[in-house]
Amino acid sequence: MKAYKILFLITFLSILNGCKKEKTVGLITEKAMVVSAREEASKIGSAILQKGGNAYDAMVATHFALAVVYPVAGNIAGGGFMVYRNNDGTKGALDFREKAPITAHKDMYLDSLGNVIENKSVLGAFAVGIPGSVAGVFEVHKKFGTLPIKDLIQPAIDLARKGIVVTENQADDLNNATERFKKVNNYKTVFENNWKAGDILKQEELAQTLERIRDFGKDGFYKGETADLLVNYVAELGGIITHEDLEKYEAIWRKPIEFSYKDYNITSMTLPASGGICLAQILKSVEPFDLSDIEHNSTKYIQLLTEASRRSYADRAHYLGDIDFVNVPIDSLTDENYINNRMKSFSWDKATPSSEVSQGKILGYESDETTHYSIVDQFGNAVSVTTTLNTGYGSKVVVKGAGFILNNEMDDFSSKPGVPNVYGLVGSEANSIASEKRMLSSMTPTIVEKDGKLKMVVGTPGGSTIITSVLQNILNVVEFDMGMQESVNQPRFHHQWLPDVIRMEPNGFDEVSKNKLESLGYEILERNSLIIGRVDAILVLPNGKLEAGADKRGDDAAVGF
Ligand code: DON
Helix, strand or coil, rough: CCCCHHHHHHHHHHHHHHCCCCCCCCCEEECEEEEECCCHHHHHHHHHHCCCHHHHHHHHHHHHHHHHHHCCCCCCCCCCEEECCCCCCCCCCCECCEEEEEECCCCCECCCCCEEEECCCCCCCHHHCCHHHHHHHHHHHHHHHCHHHHHHHHHHHHHHHCCCCHHHHHHHHHHHHHHHHHHHHHCCCCCCCCCCCEEEECCHHHHHHHHHHHHHCCCHHHHHHHHHHHHHHHHHHCCCCCCHHHCCCEEEECCEEEEEEECCCEECCCCCHHHHHHHHHHHHHHHHCHHEEEEEEEHHHHHHHHHHHHHHHHHHCCCCHCCCCCCCCCCHCCCHHHHHHHHCCEECCCCCCCCHCCCCCCCCCCCCCCCEEECCCCCEEEEEEEEEECCHHHHHHHCCCCCCCCHHHHCCCCCCCCCCCCCCCCCCHCCCCCCCCCCCEECEEEEEEEEEEEEEECCCCCCCHHHHHHHHHHHHHHHHCCCCCHHHHHEEEEEECCCCCCEEEECCCCHHHHHHHHHCCCEECCCCCCCCCCEEEEECCCCCCEEEEECCCCEEEEEEE
C-alpha cells in the first residue's frame, strides 16, 4: 500500500475516532435502495427498481455490474451467498458457493513429505473452485425475478464495452496485482497497465461473455463457447476443471440460521458459510451481559466480544464444514446452555489464552477481496448478498478470450489440519478437501427484524473478519442506538482464536483502553494498512424511511429513491 494511501487511512480513521460521538447520517430514501462497492453498480440496481423491478431483479443487475466495475471481487466466476426476506415475512437463503473439482482430493496441496506447498491453493489455475455465481443469479431470477433477465444483464454489457472509470483505490489494487497477473497468465491480460485514477478500463471480451450469458442463459457460462474457453485455458495453465464440473454445478436453496438476540430476530447464512452459526454463538454469549453500562469500544466491550469470538472461532475450526459432506451439530453449537457453559471460563480480570481454549464438548451429533451488497425494494423485499473471488482478483487467472477472472476459493479449505490459510484460519477434517465439496466460508449476509418487521440488511467482505464486523454493526445499532452510516464508520476490532491477537484498525482506539487490555494479557496488532471489512448496509428508520451505511473505507455508495 502506498504511503499516501496509508496516510489517508490514518487520517480517515482518526477523523472517525474524533467524531465518534457525532451522528453521521448516510443517504436517506423513501422507499428503495441499493448499497454496493461502487456507485455505478448501485445506480444500475436502483434503475432496475425504478423501472418496477423487485429486489431480486436488482440483485441480478447489481451482481453483473459489479463483475465489470469491481473486478477485484465482483465476479461471474466466483461464488457467494444470499439471505432474503420477502415483504410477507418469509425468509430463505441461497448457496452459490464454489465447489471442489470432481478430481480434487484431500492432499492435493501437499508435497511428498506431506507439507503444504506455498501458494498452490492461492495463485493460478490449480487454486480455482467450480464457479457458482452465474448459477446463483439465474436461480434467484427463476424463483423471484419479474423483469426479463436480458434487461438485467444488458447494463453490465454496456458498461464493459464503454469502459469503467478507474478510481484511485482501484488503480492501486490493479497495479499491486500486475506482477501476479503476469506470473500466472501466458498472455497480456486487460488488467495489466500502469493505472491512474480517471483512466478508462474497457473489457470487450467480458462484454462478449456476458452477451453469451444474456443469449443462452446459465448455459452461456457453464456450456458452449465460454465453458470451452474456461476449460481449455485452465488446462493450459495446469488446472483440473472439466466440462463435467461446470455442467454439474448447481446453486442450492438452504434454510438460513435464525435466532433471537433480545428483541431482535436475526437471519443469517448457514453452512457452508460459518457466518450465521458464529454470529449466533457470539451474540448469544454477549446477550446475558448488561451492555447499558459498558461503553462502546471500551476495554470491557472489547474484552467481552473478544472472549466470545475466541470461543466461537475455536468451534468453527473444529466442527464446521460443508453440511452436505460432514455432520455438523448446528443445534448443539447454537444451544444457549452450551454457549453459557463456554463463557463460564471468561473473567474480566484476565485474558483466556487461546492455548487454553479448544472446541467445546457438545452433547452429541444430531441427525469460514469479497464484496457485499444490500438491497431493499419499494415493495418491502430485502436481499443481503456477499460474493467473492476469495483474495483480490482471485487466482489472477483471466480466461483467455473470455475476459473474466477465476476465483482461488480452494484456499478456504483446510489444506492440512492446523495449517492456517491466507486469513490465518485453521481447520480440521470437517473442512478438508473432497471431490465436489464446498469450502467453508466466513461470509455472513444477514437480515435483522424487530417486532416482525424488517430492521436492517447487513454484510461485508474481509475474510475471517467478516463475522466480527457484522457482529459489531448489529450491536452498534441495537445496543448503542447508532444510525447506519454512523455504525459503519466506527473503528472495528477482531479476534479469531488463532492467532491469539486482537486486530484493531489504526488510530481507532484510545491508548488507555489498549494499555489496559495489554495489562490484562491481550496482545494487540494495529498495523497502519489494516482495515477491517467494508460494510454495506441498510437500516429501516422508525419513520419507515431507509438509511444507508456505505463504507468509506472503499468507494462504496448508496443509490435509491
Ligand atoms: O468465503 C470466505 O470466507 C472468504 N473467501 C472471503 C474472502 C474475503 O472476504 C476477502 N475480502 N476481503
